[in-house]
Amino acid sequence: MLNPMLGDGKLIYPKYSMGLWEKGATNLEQSQIQMIDDVIDKLEIQDGDNILDFGCGWGCVPNYILAKFPNVKFTGINLSHYQCEYMRHKMQDPESYLSSGRFTLYEGDLNDAQFETKFDKILSIGVFCHVGNLTKAFQKLASFLKDQGRVFIHIITVRTPNNISSVFTHQYIFTHGSFWKYDAVPSHNKDLKTIEKWYLNGSNYSKTFANWLKNFDDSQATVKDLDYGIDYAKFRRIWRFYLIWFVANFASCDGEYNGNGQYLMVHA
Numbered sequence: 001m002l003n004p005m006l007g008d009g010k011l012i013y014p015k016y017s018m019g020l021w022e023k024g025a026t027n028l029e030q031s032q033i034q035m036i037d038d039v040i041d042k043l044e045i046q047d048g049d050n051i052l053d054f055g056c057g058w059g060c061v062p063n064y065i066l067a068k069f070p071n072v073k074f075t076g077i078n079l080s081h082y083q084c085e086y087m088r089h090k091m092q093d094p095e096s097y098l099s100s101g102r103f104t105l106y107e108g109d110l111n112d113a114q115f116e117t118k119f120d121k122i123l124s125i126g127v128f129c130h131v132g133n134l135t136k137a138f139q140k141l142a143s144f145l146k147d148q149g150r151v152f153i154h155i156i157t158v159r160t161p162n163n164i165s166s167v168f169t170h171q172y173i174f175t176h177g178s179f180w181k182y183d184a185v186p187s188h189n190k191d192l193k194t195i196e197k198w199y200l201n202g203s204n205y206s207k208t209f210a211n212w213l214k215n216f217d218d219s220q221a222t223v224k225d226l227d228y229g230i231d232y233a234k235f236r237r238i239w240r241f242y243l244i245w246f247v248a249n250f251a252s253c254d255g256e257y258n259g260n261g262q263y264l265m266v267h268a
């Protein structure tokens with residue numbers, strides 16, 4: 001269900017995080033390409049870098065960056081078996097950059113991961129809303145980073161006293177998820193410290209959700225017969241409520257309060 005909703009292209013695999021629309025993208029795929037290009041610039045990715053993607057989803061970001069840089073190496077960490085199966089399939093597909101021999105997949109939890117070599121760059125996109133303890137996670141990421149290395153984190157963030165997680169999202173969408181306040185990452189600077197941060201206006205995520213809603217509605221013929229563990233009519237109502245609500249939430253107050261935060265970090 002998520003693949004047709006998020007978009008499953010030849011280069012841009014399903015990506016469950018914000019697309020960047022403010023630079024003039026006219027469709028979802030372009031918005032995701034422009035989002036990743038923006039990360040490449042901010043993280044100053046160089047050809048030859050050894051990069052770790054914590055919470056790599058379907059491998060969309062690694063695939064795109066491997067396509068752009070012929071000497072980059074990527075390692076992806078993901079605890080979702082279903083998403084890892086998708087990547088393992090791509091690792092056998094000669095048309096995928098995940099099959100280039102430059103991509104390594106670690107299926108498991110960040111907390112259990114160990115690597116023999118350290119990384120020049122670490123990125124993590126749309127994952128920290130699932131991380132409960134920033135101090136512990138940053139300590140782990142710092143242990144994987146070279147002395148002069150850099151970390152880039154992109155997350156949903158809020159600039160209000162309250163946040164947009166709710167009983168509804170906790171129960172039906174992101175169990176135990178939370179949306180960190182914009183200053184939460186820089187205030188946890190024990191092992192990693194933030195040297196630059198950006199607030200991405202909520203209109204970017206609002207438009208992304210609007211496109212996901214359209215894709216979900218357009219793919220009813222194929223997604224309605226999948227197994228959701230509950231009656232499909234109920235699942236569809238819950239899911240559409242979530243998508244419609246998030247379109248509105250990120251657009252509210254001109255996108256100035258509910259948006260995405262990006263943080264560039266180095267060893268503290």
Ligand SMILES: C[S@@+](CC[C@H](N)C(=O)[O-])C[C@H]1O[C@@H](n2cnc3c(N)ncnc32)[C@H](O)[C@@H]1O
Nearest residue numbers: 015016017055056057078079080109110125126
């Ligand atoms: C919202 S998705 C974002 C995926 C991807 N970064 C993207 O932009 O499409 C969050 C991802 O983080 C992974 N994840 C969450 N917590 C994790 C953990 N503790 N260890 C490894 N992976 C984790 C999930 O399995 C999922 O792939």
